[in-house]
């Protein structure tokens with residue numbers, strides 16, 4: 027039996043098992059003022075706080091500015107191809123369910139080219155933290171309209187303004203079967219960003235987090251000039267994302283029951299003011315890799331060979 | 344009554360055709376099992392309607408099987424034109440006549456029900472089709488299939504097939520008790536009543552045959568002395584994937600590949616494996632890449648259109664040197680093409696289909712038996728070389744059945760647990776051997792090995808880089824792995840003499856038909872040999888030396904080439920068969936091709952005819968020559 031003091035000491039040691047630097051690799055190449063820097067820092071803090079061994083975490087991404095994130099995180103990472111981060115992440119989860127997985131994608135990456143995978147990954151409900159860094163523009167390819175670009179956005183492919191209304195990805199995910207975690211936060215709300223990612227980390231299932239992300243280069247005007255004039259409402263609940271007092275200067279708080287899908291759907295379809303915090307949470311839903319591993323055990327060599335022999339019996343003439 | 348006289352034959356090709364849903368496939372399955380159990384060698388081919396519920400009593404509704412049975416235990420292809428067809432109606436017969444797949448002197452056994460059918464249109468077409476067959480030289484035996492079956496069951500649509508298989512049992516002098524056992528096995532999941540009725544019908548069919556047939560056949564089995572299995576190529580692939588130690592198969596349904604995944608879905612979990620049906624082919628390969636990158640052995644199985652969707656991910660697998668196996672069960676293309684029929688048109692796509700220069704290993708299975716073994720080899724190469732290996736099969740192998748020696752399971756390799764020991768200090772994710780390009784991969788969970796695997800060009804450290812020197816190096820390292828593999832490959836053996844007038848070169852499922860054609864041409868004194876190529880990328884060593892000993896070289900492939908005798912086609916605009924294209928480029932030898940897209944396997948006789956034509960010899964037997972019927976009716 028350890029003493030309380032020892033336990034306390036263990037915990038302190040545990041918290042300090044790794045420094046923040048242990049989770050950093052090279053210096054990020056994002057532009058100055060890019061919201062992606064904040065997401066990286068938040069993730070590093072979450073990994074440190076949860077005492078994750080760097081070799082046991084996996085970060086998967088697609089292609090885009092935002093998808094560079096795994097390069098800057100000192101874990102195992104897979105910087106894949108445009109739109110396809112989620113299938114890769116699903117493969118990792120199926121193969122190695124002991125490894126925590128973080129997925130980062132851009133809005134074009136996830137909602138446009140990767141749309142099919144996005145919907146199906148939510149339905150699979152793999153256990154992964156899925157962050158969409160939504161800057162409402164295609165940034166890496168230099169300023170083309172994205173599915174979430176606001177009405178009227180002038181871009182290189184819409185020089186006279188957009189033709190279509192922006193899509194609301196939140197309303198899409200709350201309509202998916204087996205959706206288990208939906209939250210929204212923004213890169214200009216640092217503590218809220220930290221705490222939202224922390225909540226996403228704690229959830230077992232697919233934690234879908236849309237992060238409104240500043241891109242001062244191609245979308246300086248978006249989100250009320252990077253959050254300054256952007257109407258938000260903070261969703262309030264004891265089990266939700268905590269609302270630090272300073273946040274209330276940015277917008278009011280509103281009581282919300284994130285366990286209630288109807289309440290969540292109502293919140294998700296509202297775009298003005300933008301809901302911030304935990305929109306939907308159901309920790310009881312089946313997780314794909316759990317379901318698959320339940321019926322699955324690797325037999326020892328002798329049993330394996332015996333089973334193969336018996337299977338061949340069925341075809342023996 | 345003295346009973347029928349018996350004619351002994353070395354082999355026979357039998358077709359059983361009915362309307363879809365009338366059970367000719369079940370009858371064929373029972374007959375094939377009966378022959379297999381009596382020790383005959385077999386190759387079967389499915390005759391599949393292209394729609395799920397085609398209108399009955401039309402040529403489009405014909406469904407069934409072609410069974411080549413032989414005295415010898417090893418049959419390598421579906422053979423020439425059929426010697427016997429049992430048709431449930433005249434339209435099913437007509438569909439077979441139209442394919443040109445029946446011998447002129449074919450024995451037709453047909454239900455006489457339509458001769459007196461209340462629908463006079465049926466009566467008329469029955470008479471017309473039978474007289475067409477007769478004028479070709481067919482012998483017709485009309486049997487009361489419908490009325491005899493009606494004595495035992497109310498719904499004859501569900502009983503004629505068992506009466507038919509009983510009759511075949513008599514026609515081929517097989518033993519009724521063996522057939523009864525086979526039927527009991529086939530229906531073992533059905534009620535006792537269903538089984539009893541099926542057996543009764545088979546007995547009745549047998550009895551009818553013994554009492555009414557004047558002549559019966561006997562294809563005596565030569566004892567093989569080894570235990571045999573019978574299965575189709577997709578089942579062989581599925582069992583082969585298990586035996587090879589694969590742990591995950593990620594797929595999206597597509598004909599003719601899907602049934603391999605059906606088989607795997609049934610058995611894989613017991614072996615500790617997963618079948619993941621993804622939302623599309625892109626996701627299917629993505630899941631396989633993710634699983635393989637994290638240390639599990641993964642494969643994805645698809646057909647041409649799915650291969651097209653997988654190309655971007657193939658590039659990723661090549662760039663990140665993630666071991667992966669893709670099986671492409673080829674069908675007719677382009678686009679939806681001929682979904683259920685054989686073609687070998689994905690060869691160039693398999694080798695070159697990916698953005699940028701993406702060296703891959705491409706190999707092809709040449710028989711159903713090889714479908715079982717090829718995945719072990721593919722896996723070994725994928726892992727040792729950190730490469731993408733594409734295995735080509737096709738619709739002919741996928742749905743045909745072959746009898747072959749039962750695989751020895753004691754050879755199954757052990758699968759050690761993942762080695763997650765910390766990496767040596769200084770270990771790099773791409774520590775390329777500068778001669779062979781080979782390197783050891785790092786796996787998530789290995790302490791000290793952290794780093795990003797990127798689709799961008801990268802150096803030995805795995806770091807993204809954009810300069811010309813390191814881009815050139817990355818390409819060279821990935822390419823040298825193919826060269827290193829090529830050095831380890833064996834020079835392929837020539838089938839027949841080592842030199843001569845003509846060398847036929849083939850790949851994939853045409854092997855059996857080509858070698859049979861070479862045998863028969865050589866028996867006639869023609870100087871022809873053949874060469875089968877298993878590795879299409881890299882090509883095996885020694886080809887140029889082999890080719891230099893023959894006066895002419897010609898590939899035989901089931902894919903498209905322009906007809907060189909067409910006045911519109913010139914040396915400059917002619918498009919060649921795909922293997923010919925590769926071999927011409929690789930050897931600078933003027934290699935010709937016989938490349939056609941009949942939507943069915945080549946018959947050996949077609950290849951022998953082509954051999955004779957190429958060598959300016961008279962066709963051996965004009966009546967047996969088959970026209971390719973390239974001018975399809977408007978459709």
Ligand SMILES: Cc1ncc(C[n+]2csc(CCOP(=O)(O)OP(=O)(O)O)c2C)c(N)n1
Nearest residue numbers: 089090091092108132133134135164165166
């Ligand atoms: C198959 C494919 N199509 C297009 C591209 C080009 N491309 C790269 S990133 C990108 C979009 C980037 O926008 P987003 O996903 O929103 O990410 P961001 O750069 O804004 O973070 C595109 C179209 C590509 N790499 N691959």
Ligand code: SF4
Nearest residue numbers: 056057060091165241
């Ligand atoms: S272009 Fe925009 S999204 Fe990309 S790094 Fe710069 S600020 Fe960030």
